[in-house]
Amino acid sequence: MKTRLFSLLAAALLCAGTAQARGEYAEIARLRSMNEGVRGIRSMADGEHYTTLEGNNIVRYGYAAAGRGQSMLPSPTANLVITDYTFSPDERQILIASGAKPIYRHSYTTSYYLARGGSLTPVLREAEAPRDASFSPDGKLIAYSDRNDLYVYDTAAGQTRRITDDGAWNAIINGTTDWVYEEEFGFTKAYAFSPDSRRIAYLRFDETEVPLMEMMRFDGKLYNEAYSFKYPKAGERNSTVEVWVCDLQTGAKERIDTGGETDQYIPRIGWTPDGRLYFFRLNRRQNTFEVILCEPHGAQRTIYDERSQQYVERVDDKTVTFVDNDRFLVRQESHTGYMHLYLYSIRKGFLAQVTKGPWEVTDLIGTDGKRVWYLSTETSPLRRNLYSVRLDGKDKRRLTNEEGFYTIAPSAGMKYYIATFSNAATPNRVEVCDGEGNPVRTLFESRALREQLAATQRPVKEFFTFVTERGDTLNAYLIKPRGFDPSQRYPVLLTQYSGPGSQSVRDRWSLDWEDALADKGYIVACTDGRGTGFRGEKFKKITYGRLGALEVEDQLSFARYLAAQPYADPARIGIYGWSYGGFMALSCALKGHGIFKMAIAVAPVTSWRYYDSIYTEIYNNLPQYNAAGYDDNSPINFARMLDDRRTQLLLIHGTADDNVHFQNTVEMTRALNRCGKQYDMMVYPDQNHSMQPNDTANVRQKMIEYTLGHL
Template sequence: MTLHRILLAACLLAGAIRPATAQGRYAEIARLRSMNEGVYGIRSTADGEHYTTLEGNQVLRYSYAADTPGEKLLPATASELRIAGYALSPDERRILLWSGRTPIYRHSFTTSYHLAEGQSVRPVLREAEAPRDATFSPDGRQIAYSDRNDLYLYDIASGRTTRLTDDGVWNEVINGTTDWVYEEEFGFTKAFAFSPDSRQIAFLRFDERNVPTMEMMRFDNKLYNTPYTFKYPKAGERNSTVELWVCDLQSGAKRRIDTGAESDQYLPGLGWTPDGKLFYQRLNRRQNTFEMVVCEPGGAQHTVYEERSQQYVERPSSRSILFVDKDRFLVRQESHTGWMHLYLYNVRAGLLGAVTRGEWEVTEVVGATSKRVWYLSTEGSPIRRNLYSVRLDGRDKRRLTTGEGFYSVAPSAGMKYYISTFSNAATPNRVEVCDGEGRPVRTLRDSRALGEELAARQRPVKEFLRIPTERGDSLEAWILRPRDFDPARQYPVLMTQYSGPGSQSVQDRWSMDWEDALVDKGYVVVCADGRGTGFRGEKFKKQTYGRLGALEVEDQLSVARYLAAQPWVDTARIGIYGWSYGGFMALSCALKGHGLFRMAIAVAPVTSWRYYDTIYTEVYNNLPQYNASGYDDNSPIHFARMLDDRKTRLLMIHGTADDNVHFQNAMEMARALNRAGKSYDMMVYPDQNHSMMPSDSHNVRQKMIDYTLEHL
């Protein structure tokens, strides 16, 4: 009879795993991480000369150019609120505040809204039961918001609320906000947009009545547990039927916009051109044809941009297309050359030309004017990011950042200035204001205290390398060795990875996580990005299409074998860890490794892609109706019998309220392991989501530290 070690969270409280002295190891890592300084919630003002931030419970306005104290924009009475976010009105005379935050899913939340004007702060939208996504109209006179699946309009002067839609019902119809799968995979929740003249609102309507219902059990320390039900379309199942509507705000009249004959498609974006024409983005169910369609005032429509791919079009977003004036727009795409680059289009004339070229990728458009565009790219190295600017005709390219590492950039209006955050593996965050030509103006943060402590403690720094595979190519990787590393000794090694399509875990930027606590105890940590990961071109990324978990697992096993061949590695003590897609990978490697791994930790793992959502799974694996083998041939559930539990200690961790990768994945994996007579460990976090929130993100990391120290 096989013993199944089910370790509940209470075990930690009982001290069943490690002595009390082990319990502070992640706390120390968390303390150091908190010392890495940044500037958050940056909003440029319209003049491009100032920016605002949320600090504590106050909105402050600063000058980009002058090193002066921030000007407080909220009256003293605002201190009574718990400010979770803010938005300036278009004329910047009012500030919409949200106080408190009740999460729904990853991005969505409800809140209470207040309006600050001069020396007064007053509650608004008080008639709403669960308001969300509140947004000023372009003229600043009205606020649109969603409440319980319907769309509303609030007039600031009169305080009057107008209900724009009236058929919203939970788990049936949604107006003006997105359903679960759009929120998770397209990354937005606000599904409405004012016209530039504030006279119309375009919005999406989701009919999810035919989408299968997912039931998630909640316990919440109650005598009787209760189910939480929501619509979740799994791969191959019915999606919401999505329609585009426009509401005239004067008359209240609504009209549906024809978005084509195909009902089973996605509308991942909507908006208005600078000269006031409605546009929408359209993506077919296979996600290999993407279009942008502009609607003329008379009702005619024309496609101004189209992209096709044999496999898939990279996930569109609100920044996929950026207008630089009323007729021209920039597109970032990889289909032309196999590398993600910028192209300039005209609404009427089509493609005007390539703006960037080369065997490297534009990763983000930072800002643009009618003459130039500023962008981040991998031109120097796939593991680094630098800021460049170039004319829209592709000439006069300039590199504006000078550091060798990783930059993120917050631009001012008109690109007069930008705020850059720089770090690399050895250097924590440095935040600077620069002018539009890249000249430094002043330093905002330098993480000096953290830098001094890291130097004083001589904390190990990541080394970057390329690990050769048996195929003869190489993979980007980093390695973190103990401070007193001696190549004549042998060390246990933990491999950490994510490995999902288009992702990147090997980046030259400063970071710390729970694995750093292991390095302090004499472990080596290694991370490698295998085939299918991003920023090395379309060919490298898309070769995993249609067979998720095949090539990626081969690559991680190849890395493990490479490490086992190194004289400084204890070949009997190699482990692997991953979360989400990384959990799927860690589990797959443990099952297919034939005892290569002494230990594996899989957190919130997908165990069958049939259990995951339509948009993510089908874009990389096609629909299961057309590619059943791509779903089944590499499902860990079908390889449970291959776990060598005499050599490999396996820990699965999952939260029961994971709305993303459902607890079902862990349960079905456990069922398969049980039937195969395999021994494994399991850690269950009641009522925690995919990130182990709201209360156990610290606990799970400490658990992984303890488990690794005991079993690797």
């Protein structure tokens, strides 16, 4: 359920889905496609050049000077469908992933090609289902996974060596992750070369005791088939995870001691710049996090630890960043209640708090060893701006000057960066800037889209705050229809997600199916209630242990607030949500006592007992210790409260949703049926949690038409 960066694979799949758009959503999809950006940015090692993906070509540009760009691939490349690519460290070779066969929502197998010396050659051809391939630091080897085992390919000799041989589906996984690590810890490549390329560390998952989930596949066949995979639900057995190191010269393998507790998480492994192995360790409750360093002689020591009464925010690749052989940066919130950067030493421990204040660092962009560049919410929780500061916390500089939302792609050594800026009124503008924030040149500015938006006077989000009956101040926005007349009353659709640490109200350009309603005379409204992110630890963690209690209160407060406004029709208020948002929309429909005329819940969680261990337990503890947190707010237990004479309910789900299983909707409908309730339902056969690969557009058009017909 965790939100993610928009990957190249996801972009390709989304384009495939939106190609089928029709009706009102077709116009939304067309406008979205006009928002310009740079795809597949990679900085070259010199920090002076970068590459991008343009169609099925990789093109090299200079940061400082405009030019046509240099193709990095021999032509023709018609057989390629580039999903991803990476350069070897000496940049004489390019490893290209072509095509994608999905495994789960984010993982896929692919075909690999090697571009070098003016030729393009398929590699890893003996592999049946290769994935997660990458170069060694010396560029001589390519490691990859195939059918749950780890392999190493010698690029010069063209030979493959098998590192593990016990991989088996639904049993043992080497070098890649199981389902729940992929979904919740956000990575699939579970191996790392040492800096000298002589060793490779990898994770070994034993999921033998993890309960089996069977998901029915139909696929247009005469006899449907069950797709079985290991999925640990809240409170159930997780994989046992081990850290192994293989000496690539001798072939010897060693299991690394990760402590006596096996019911824990190892969410990252890596090597320090001087070649010492480290790994992250997190307890099952996820409220104790440690970074363990392995010394060459076998000793281990904890170089960083963090503890929280509720939970430690989930770690990712930016949680710990090594500056050099001794110093490393940590991004954490437990010390001050806001997410900030801290400098540590392997030898000395804590050195300095690098950033401070009642705002949050949202991303660590890079460091040159003297300064660190980061994005933060210092001007507003709704916005992101780029700053740099010395590692001792002094000489802070704001490098971006507009009010809105920046994303940053840095060059090596932070000589330059590519900034993509937008705000609610302004689609993407992409610029090259130097490391001091000075604009160098503009790459794209979505001019055609800006002109169309201005010509059609498309409504823009209006941000505001409101105070609930309990006294909480919440951020919100409205999208008003064209020609808005404050003396008239308009139907209102609440759109929200509301999950822990999430954010829906932000000053960034976006367009989705809800915006089509503004063209039809509807107001679209959104608020981020308690438990959402970027307003400090206290605001976020207040929902701990009782998911769906305070969040529902806040959405109902928002609905009552809107109903009292002179421009809103109190008899025509609806609510929508997807995933956690679907859980919320459904809960609000059941507990709203008829305040909502319509509710749409897409892929909703209906009991947190059905959802995965990592996500659910970090926010709700284990069900063995907090049964009330799982049952007291389950929509299934409130089916009797649906006022189906006043609230039209639409449930939508894909049958191949490996994330929020179709089981959630099945059990919800069972409860509604037992209570004699009437509702509507839309089922998408063999579609996943995102309604891909085929129905991205169809589901959105369905929601538009349902809203127009019932609100």
